[in-house]
Amino acid sequence: MRPTRSIFLSLFVFLSVSAISLRANDPILGFDHIEIYERSPDSGESIPETKQLIEQDYPFATNQSIAQLLPSHFEIKIPLSRKTEATPSKSDVISLYLGATYELYFDQQLIGKNGALSPTGQEIEIGRSYNSFALPSSSSHETNHTLRIRGTHTHTPGSKHSFIIVLNSLEGTIAATRATTINYCLFLGFALFGAYLLAYFLLNRKLPQYLFLGLSCLLFSAYAVNKLFYYQLNVLYPNLDTIAFIANTANIALSICAPIATLLVFGYKRPWMLALSIIPLLASFTSIPLYIVPLTFILCLAISLVALFQKRPHALHSTLISAVLVASYQVPFLVPHQAYCFGALMLFFLVSTINLLIQESRQRNQTQLRNARLQLELLKSKIQPHFVLNSLTSAIEWIETNPQQGAKLIQELAREFDLLSTISELPLIELETELESCRTYLRIMEYRKKAKYHLRLENIDPQSQIPPSIIRNLLENALTHNHYGQGEVTFHLSQNVQAKQRVLRFSAPFISTKPHSTPRPDGTGIRYIKARLAESYPHWTFKHGPEADNWITEITTPLNAEA
Amino acid sequence: MNILIVEDEASIRDRLLRLTRSILENRIQSLETANSLPEAESLLAANSFDVLLLDLNLNGEDGFELLKSLATRSFHTIVVSAYSQRAIEAFELGVIDFVAKPFDQERLAKSFNRILGSDTTRSHFAKFLAVRSHTRIELIPLDEIEYIQADGPCSLIVKTDGSQRPHDKMLKDLSQLLPPSFERVHKSFIANMKAISGLQNGANHKNNLSFHSGKQIPVSRSKAKELKTKIQ
Known part of the structure; x- marks a missing residue:
């Protein structure tokens, strides 16, 4: 499936699931302001002059998050009113995401506790981060009520965790909890996808963007899992600081990794471009009313739009993904349903992974085909008619004029064909084996050309690996294209290792009628060498040209080949 | 040699x-x-x-x-x-x-x-005759050749369009390359038999081979007998 189609499929699924899963809450009770008091740690009584009135335009809020530093000993009063047109429900539930130990009173009646408090309000038993309480049945009949929360968070005195109040019917509460849990599980899909990308990078090490994409997915899932712990797993409230620290650290790392991944995907590799990834982190310290995560996605969107303008590959996909992520944080009606956006994206990533696997499978098949073709070409080029027939002609002449030498030439030919049929099946061979093939080849050519050839080695590691017939092709090129006559010719091969790179340097005397400046198109031998190098190494270079009276060839490869 | x-x-x-x-x-x-x-x-x-x-x-x-x-x-x-x-x-x-x-x-x-000349068996023949034309090599397809005339130690190729091209090879050497449709009809001429229109008897028992272009070349007496049979 094409990536573009998979995006639209994912969005369709997202909208469908949203439409099915969105269940309108129809709570009866709501509030329009909240009062926060400090309590005396000794008497437990509220200190009136410390009232902090948070009065905002809630109008009949039923689900509100308040980011407010609570005193260590606090009392929260929430006047509730009933929606007059609402049908009385069988039961209402209040859910509190409040990191403290507290007692909950509804119209002066104690309806629940989170942990345990002494009569003066000291902590006896530490409370948890989340609790739900059923409201008395009278709540749905009377018009006005008061909710009072008396609590303390002496274990986390300076922390500023948001506390969330949700009023809902029992059915709505159960449905919301179930939907939220499912949604957060989708986040775990990001972890799996991130792990896959990291594994892909570690196995291939070809594309660094996979490293950063993988890290981004893992960090995002770490952030999401932390949210799960924070809101769903009801941990002891002092642990919220640790969870928040991990989440914030993941956020910061994500804010850097995600833009870097986006930049690398589009080939923006310059240091000043990569430094742009620090913008969300810096911006989060300013007065911009945006959290670091949406800032990160906005930056990714901006980078994607630039890439789209420059018509870079995958720009459209990246733009759509970033737009969905930004919208899930910033578009009001989508914010409560962020998880659905992420779920749709996970579906997209799943389809992309399938596409990637299919692509890799095809590439693997093509590589295997190419390998087979190269083997065949090696055999054909080395057992090509020109080589065989000229060698046989020479052998006949030697047999007729000097039978002893003729027999030796035949033996060398047999050894050469035997070696070739063995090494052609291997992607890599030991350099010593390659040199053995070269020595056999030179001995054959000595008979044919009635000349003397030497191959001098310098700093060679015979155990190092090399694709078959690389050096032999260079020798053959030298003997074919130079007018060496019947004299003595010495070839040189040296090896140097620098910064995890191996440089093989081959030198042959340059005696040609063609001027140095005449560029030669790559012949079969050079094309074979380059194809073998491309097959075995992620990156390599091949340079050749005249240097004084010699023709120099330099092949640079990593020390360890990608077998 | x-x-x-x-x-x-x-x-x-x-x-x-x-x-x-x-x-x-x-x-x-x-x-x-x-x-x-x-x-x-x-x-x-x-x-x-x-x-x-x-x-x-x-x-x-x-x-x-x-x-x-x-x-x-x-x-x-x-x-x-x-x-x-x-x-x-x-x-x-x-x-x-x-x-x-x-x-x-x-x-x-x-x-x-x-x-x-001691082995006249051949299975492959030329399809072109290569001639040097100023700075380039021209390959003349055999079916564009009317006849080839001896020209001292060299030869002269006469094409059906009337143009002529010199060739460095002697007539006898060219005849070794050409297919059977080219016959040595005279000590100084090789004719493309596919281009002839007929054989004329001239005065003094001289025979001429005529071509579609209207040109004529002499034919030796011995060859004329052989050609009469073939043409008839």
Whole structure:
């Protein structure tokens, strides 16, 4: 499936699931302001002059998050009113995401506790981060009520965790909890996808963007899992600081990794471009009313739009993904349903992974085909008619004029064909084996050309690996294209290792009628060498040209080949 | 016979030398060797040869372009090559023989016998005659040739459109390359029998072969009898 189609499929699924899963809450009770008091740690009584009135335009809020530093000993009063047109429900539930130990009173009646408090309000038993309480049945009949929360968070005195109040019917509460849990599980899909990308990078090490994409997915899932712990797993409230620290650290790392991944995907590799990834982190310290995560996605969107303008590959996909992520944080009606956006994206990533696997499978098949073709070409080029027939002609002449030498030439030919049929099946061979093939080849050519050839080695590691017939092709090129006559010719091969790179340097005397400046198109031998190098190494270079009276060839490869 | 061997591999070059000497013995006037094209061209410029033995893959170069040029010269060319799949192409350009490697004395002797005229069996013939035209080589398809006339030590090709092209080879050497549809009708003429319109009896028992273009060439008496039967 094409990536573009998979995006639209994912969005369709997202909208469908949203439409099915969105269940309108129809709570009866709501509030329009909240009062926060400090309590005396000794008497437990509220200190009136410390009232902090948070009065905002809630109008009949039923689900509100308040980011407010609570005193260590606090009392929260929430006047509730009933929606007059609402049908009385069988039961209402209040859910509190409040990191403290507290007692909950509804119209002066104690309806629940989170942990345990002494009569003066000291902590006896530490409370948890989340609790739900059923409201008395009278709540749905009377018009006005008061909710009072008396609590303390002496274990986390300076922390500023948001506390969330949700009023809902029992059915709505159960449905919301179930939907939220499912949604957060989708986040775990990001972890799996991130792990896959990291594994892909570690196995291939070809594309660094996979490293950063993988890290981004893992960090995002770490952030999401932390949210799960924070809101769903009801941990002891002092642990919220640790969870928040991990989440914030993941956020910061994500804010850097995600833009870097986006930049690398589009080939923006310059240091000043990569430094742009620090913008969300810096911006989060300013007065911009945006959290670091949406800032990160906005930056990714901006980078994607630039890439789209420059018509870079995958720009459209990246733009759509970033737009969905930004919208899930910033578009009001989508914010409560962020998880659905992420779920749709996970579906997209799943389809992309399938596409990637299919692509890799095809590439693997093509590589295997190419390998087979190269083997065949090696055999054909080395057992090509020109080589065989000229060698046989020479052998006949030697047999007729000097039978002893003729027999030796035949033996060398047999050894050469035997070696070739063995090494052609291997992607890599030991350099010593390659040199053995070269020595056999030179001995054959000595008979044919009635000349003397030497191959001098310098700093060679015979155990190092090399694709078959690389050096032999260079020798053959030298003997074919130079007018060496019947004299003595010495070839040189040296090896140097620098910064995890191996440089093989081959030198042959340059005696040609063609001027140095005449560029030669790559012949079969050079094309074979380059194809073998491309097959075995992620990156390599091949340079050749005249240097004084010699023709120099330099092949640079990593020390360890990608077998 | 003056012979030039062009081969870059010493052992094969020695083989050609040895076998040529063994085949031709005292019929050899000179026997030279070259192991590169520049060396060969120097020798060709400085000397006159009757036969050239040429390897088509000297120093990895493709010798077919050279072959076109050599085909315009006065000497016969015997190609000695491992690329037997290009033999037909070589024949079409006008080589007298294509000897595939590896070869023995018997095979090489067959080539020389063709040149000497003692072996007239052939299965492959030229399809073009190569001529030098200013700075380039022109390949004339045989069906555009009306007749070929002797012109001193060389020949003159007369085309059906009336134009003429000189060729360095003698008539007898050209007749060894041409297919049976080209017949030596006179000591000075080779006619393309596919271009003739008829045979006329002239005065004093002189016979002329006429072509569709209206031109006429003389025919020897012995050949005239043979042609009368064929044409009738």
